[in-house]
Amino acid sequence: NAGVTQTPKFQVLKTGQSMTLQCAQDMNHEYMSWYRQDPGMGLRLIHYSVGAGITDQGEVPNGYNVSRSTTEDFPLRLLSAAPSQTSVYFCASRPWTSEETQYFGPGTRLLVL
């Protein structure tokens, strides 16, 4: 198993540009989520999905869109990038039950100029 994969590893954007961060998992996990990690802030939940076709907002959803057309993929879209979105983005997946851990991808480092 590849686990959770994320692309790209690093991206530089100009303010106003849009882009999609890709996330895929091959463990057949129902639950997938996106976090951002900023210095001194820990991880904050952006959006999550409990299965194909179902998504919901987390703590900091503004400026981001998600969709879940398949169990495997959970892309995160930045609609109009802003410098405040400079961060490291982590995708994670887990099985449905609460007694399970999350598996994290390696992260995407995003710089918005």
Place this chain on the structure above:
Amino acid sequence: SQQGEEDPQALSIQEGENATMNCSYKTSINNLQWYRQNSGRGLVHLILIRSNEREKHSGRLRVTLDTSKKSSSLLITASRAADTASYFCATDLLYSGAGSYQLTFGKGTKLSVIP
């Protein structure tokens, strides 16, 4: 808002010493998990303790949970330089009615183990 808060924010110890990190949280939980993050890498799960458990061990790790005080501690015994990393607690909350589980992370403790 952050559910879990780790203490201290940073900890520096000598190799061979024990390291203790604490986590406090605000609302009722299903379980509490500890994760480790090496610099520039993703998070790796260390240990999970359920709300009806008080203590759990895994190798050199010992986790305690006090639900009455809404706090947990992570003890790393006989620390090694390779233990240098950031450690995060995460609480698993059940939102009744939604059937959805969200894991909420604290800000982390940065541990430095000096050889």
